[in-house]
Amino acid sequence: MFRRPKGTRDFLPEDMKFRRHIEKIIRKVFESYSYEEILTPTFEYFDLIAEKSGEEIRRSVYVFEDKGGRTLALRPEMTAPIARVIANELRSRPKPLRLYYITNVFRYEEPQRGRWREFWHAGVELVGSSRVESDVEVISLGCEVLETLGFKYYVKLGDVSEIRNVLSEIGVTDEREQNLILSMIDRGGDYSSYLESKGFDPRALNELFSTREVNTEKIRQVLNLIEDKFSDRVIVDLKLSRGLDYYTGLVFEFYVEGLDVAVGGGGRYDKLIETFGGPRLPAVGLAFGLDRIELAAKERNLISESEVMKAIVIPLSEKCVKKSFEISSALRELGIITELEVMGRKLNKSLSYASEKGIRFALILGEKELESNTITVKDLKKGEQEEIELGKLKKYFKSITRDTVCTSL
Numbered sequence: 198m199f200r201r202p203k204g205t206r207d208f209l210p211e212d213m214k215f216r217r218h219i220e221k222i223i224r225k226v227f228e229s230y231s232y233e234e235i236l237t238p239t240f241e242y243f244d245l246i247a248e249k250s251g252e253e254i255r256r257s258v259y260v261f262e263d264k265g266g267r268t269l270a271l272r273p274e275m276t277a278p279i280a281r282v283i284a285n286e287l288r289s290r291p292k293p294l295r296l297y298y299i300t301n302v303f304r305y306e307e308p309q310r311g312r313w314r315e316f317w318h319a320g321v322e323l324v325g326s327s328r329v330e331s332d333v334e335v336i337s338l339g340c341e342v343l344e345t346l347g348f349k350y351y352v353k354l355g356d357v358s359e360i361r362n363v364l365s366e367i368g369v370t371d372e373r374e375q376n377l378i379l380s381m382i383d384r385g386g387d388y389s390s391y392l393e394s395k396g397f398d399p400r401a402l403n404e405l406f407s408t409r410e411v412n413t414e415k416i417r418q419v420l421n422l423i424e425d426k427f428s429d430r431v432i433v434d435l436k437l438s439r440g441l442d443y444y445t446g447l448v449f450e451f452y453v454e455g456l457d458v459a460v461g462g463g464g465r466y467d468k469l470i471e472t473f474g475g476p477r478l479p480a481v482g483l484a485f486g487l488d489r490i491e492l493a494a495k496e497r498n499l500i501s502e503s504e505v506m507k508a509i510v511i512p513l514s515e516k517c518v519k520k521s522f523e524i525s526s527a528l529r530e531l532g533i534i535t536e537l538e539v540m541g542r543k544l545n546k547s548l549s550y551a552s553e554k555g556i557r558f559a560l561i562l563g564e565k566e567l568e569s570n571t572i573t574v575k576d577l578k579k580g581e582q583e584e585i586e587l588g589k590l591k592k593y594f595k596s597i598t599r600d601t602v603c604t605s606l
Contacts, residue, residue: 204314232297237278243270257304271303284475292325320484327479329418340427347499349454355437356413357444376442383440406436443469461485507556511538511547513563
């Protein structure tokens with residue numbers, strides 16, 4: 198018996214129904230802010246990923262060589278691939294660009310609660326503006342996603358540029374060295390001992406992290422501009438660095454009640470697109486871990502779907518099959534999810550199947566109904582049935598579905 202690879206999952210129909218419902222909510226928020234969907238290849242040249250993704254991601258990336266001897270990598274995140282697309286194909290589009298994605302990414306990490314080797318990101322990139330309004334928009338969009346999903350949440354807000362400034366002041370001017378220290382800070386490592394071992398005094402950095410005052414201009418501007426309904430969700434954490442080499446300014450992470458890991462995060466990256474051969478375009482982005490949002494939503498029973506009308510058409514003989522196809526098509530045109538009984542089962546077994554699948558209406562067509570141009574409609578939810586003229590079937594379902602999600606009738 199074959200088993201799935203470690204760190205991956207199979208999504209059964211009920212899992213996918215829940216997942217698609219969450220995706221639909223997130224997509225609706227993204228598009229309400231005028232973001233447009235984009236998708237990149239599942240694999241990229243490894244050099245693209247290695248250039249600016251950070252040491253932690255470089256260590257966890259899936260790398261392989263194709264038959265032509267080229268070194269490729271499964272995408273571990275989406276910002277670098279999208280930056281490549283902008284540098285190559287979207288540089289002349291009107292700015293700002295507002296792009297979003299909902300897709301899978303891959304990292305070789307030890308699987309645990311809220312962490313997998315194949316997982317899904319839902320995110321946005323706002324490209325072309327260096328103004329703080331763009332940071333505020335992306336943070337607000339993230340807040341709105343979590344509010345719409347019904348979460349109790351908070352946002353950590355930091356400023357990588359301030360950490361880099363302090364490192365430069367104490368003599369750490371090499372960008373790669375700064376990136377290493379930022380990665381240590383992000384992982385909770387002993388950056389002070391490391392700095393001392395290199396001959397640098399860490400006191401200024403420790404003072405930055407211990408201050409209780411909001412002492413960066415960008416953070417003050419964000420707190421001033423963000424809507425009141427979101428402002429009390431923001432917690433300033435100057436130690437926040439996110440662990441990705443391409444961040445240049447404000448960074449942020451989103452947390453929800455019930456999970457001790459972030460469900461989303463992002464920040465400003467003003468040099469990445471230029472690094473990939475494009476123009477110098479400032480940008481800010483955000484990615485949610487769709488799997489973590491789903492996990493938290495299930496555990497807290499946050500998301501319930503509206504009733505969707507479902508029906509099954511059951512022909513009782515071979516003579517009734519062709520008409521049953523026509524009736525099934527007509528129901529689908531009304532917006533009703535409709536199955537046709539294709540197993541040739543007895544009526545009682547077909548009805549048991551329908552009940553088990555949560556199908557509310559069974560439309561039973563026998564030779565008697567075929568001759569009289571009628572059909573028997575059985576409401577399995579109420580335990581009632583009646584014979585309906587086929588010409589009045591649309592009117593019948595309109596009266597029933599008026600208060601349901603089936604509004605397209």
